[in-house]
Amino acid sequence: MNHLLCGLAANPALPPELVDRLLTLALEEARADPASQFADDLLHDLADRVDLRHGQILELAAYSDTMARYLAYRGTLDAADVDPGSMPNAAVALLDERRGHLAWARFLATHPDPEIRWKLASCPGLPHDAVDLLAVDPDEAVVKELALWTDSPVTARLALHPDPEVRIAVAANPTTPLEAVIALAADPELTLKWALSERTDLPQELYAGPAADPHSGVRATYASNPGIGQELIRVLAADPEIEVRRALTEHPRVPLDLLAELAVGDRAGWNLLPRIAAATPDELTEPAGSRHAAVRMLVAQRRDLPPHLREALAVDPDASVVRAVAPHPGLSEESLRAMVARHGVQVLGAVAANPDASGPLLEYLTQHRPGVRRVLKEVAGHPHATGPALLACLADRTSRPRAAAHPALPPEAITEPLGDEDRRVAEAAAGNPSLPRAVMLELMP
Structure with a gap:
């Protein structure tokens, strides 16, 4: 019967009085057996409902801080409902969603549980006093998490941190000033080829090294980076490894003629590619009429095609193109x-x-x-x-x-x-x- 009750709890047509009965049942079961998987499943199914009254939401939040965090991320629990002392996880979740009180941040930055501080460190828009506390946290994992995610100027200071893991995290942060990243790239103690793979604002000479790396996984990671220019795109298009060439098809600015060559040379079943998704109707005309079915299939993945292209692809002689459109x-x-x-x-x-x-x-x-x-x-x-x-x-x-x-x-x-x-x-x-x-x-x- 337990799985049927979980199904009922998720039923959008369940009458309000039965929602009440299931909530009472779930809370009683949870109190009788805190390790009950059934109670946990039932509570989460109820928490997912969109018709809960405010009182029911508070009952669920009071059950555990973990449930309160779940409700906070779902958007059903507000800052007025949360005490950061008894619900620190929920408070961090609201700060992470930019719906919490910034005054909580300093209190949570000194919380005795390092996991709370670690979660807080990745929240955006923290006040400077909380950031300063996290930047000198005794737990290096907290400092590393801050270095990776903060949008504060503290990244320039953390770029000089004695722990190389922290400095690598600083280099990977998209908001670290470019001059600090360039300095870190010259640090002989650091290997930044993976850390810099998400940065899109680097000089081309910094991309050139990883793009020529002997490890094909590194080359593939950089092949889809929007920051690499046309010269490197052409170099990577001739890469001997298929994973690198496939990664290049995900580049949002790969030339359409080059993308067509990559598709023809690969028998993969393509999803909608960024360059195709961004193409104008005029740009799509040529690949939609290509003599290669693999190229026509790329266009057929779009779901907003002009009617004339949609209808032409619908009567394509190749089944793979028709299947795509x-x-x-x-x-x-x-x-x-x-x-x-x-x-x-x-x-x-x-x-x-x-x-x-x-x-x-x-x-x-x-x-x-x-x-x-x-x-x-x-x-x-x-x-x-x-x-x-x-x-x-x-x-x-x-x-x-x-x-x-x-x-x-x-x-x-x-x-x-x-x-x-x-x-x-x-x-x-x-x-x-x-x-x-x-x-x-x-x-x-």
Whole structure:
């Protein structure tokens, strides 16, 4: 029964009086057995609800500082509800979200628990007095965390810290003044090739060293760094290691002609790449008409294509291109059915993922033979799925949990999954918003 109660706790249609009963049950269980996994799961499922009253939120926060922190990060617990003395983790979370009182920072910077100070050190916008305390903390891990994340001028001072780990953290911080980073790069005691990999404002000569590093992982890390210029991009495009060339495709300013060469030379299944995502409609015209299907497929990953490009890619002779464009919004039912007629099982799952796919089309896809399991998975979570389509999904073990949670599941089938031997299925069914109120009451202890 425990997993069913957790499903109920997450059910958006659960009546308020049943939310009250579950909260009481969870708190009683937690007090009786602080190590109870069931109580912890139930409390977190309740904490995720969007309809909790303020009093219920305070009850949950009072249960533990860990729960209070969870609520703070969810945005349901406010600074007025938090005492930093009894809820230090929640107070740090609110400071991290810039919703806490800055006056808390100095108190927390001297907290006896070093883990609290370590968490505080990564919070943005801390007042100078708290930063100064953290910068001389007796725990080097706290100082290192501050050096890595602070946006305070203290980074210039920490660049001279005797601990090399702290200085490396300073070099990795995006807000450390460039002159301090350049000085650190000349420090013979430090190896900064990894630490500088996220910096985008370095002189090209500082990027050149790691870009020629014998370790391919280092070269790959720098290949996607937006700070490297066109000369280094061209050098890395000829790298003998595939991981480096693939990393370069993630660079937001890689030339489109070079990106096309990289795609043609690699049989990877690409996701939407930053350079393609940022391209203008005019820039997309040439790659969309490329003679290479791998290049056309890059464009087909966009979900905001101009209609003429979208429609051209939808009738592409290559199934991989059609599969990439099939989930694009705006495609007509006729176009989607034509894709299936031409390419069959190669595109079924992608067509089922189209947000505009109609109920009848989804039913048709679930009945297609031969079938494709991905179709059932997509249909089970599709907002347009019909009862007959969901019944087909319910018969598949992989798709069954999603189908059991779908509000369009037929009334005669909605309670059957509650007794499923797979607890994921039963819990999903208990969370189905179409579950009758009478059944919810029967499930309550």
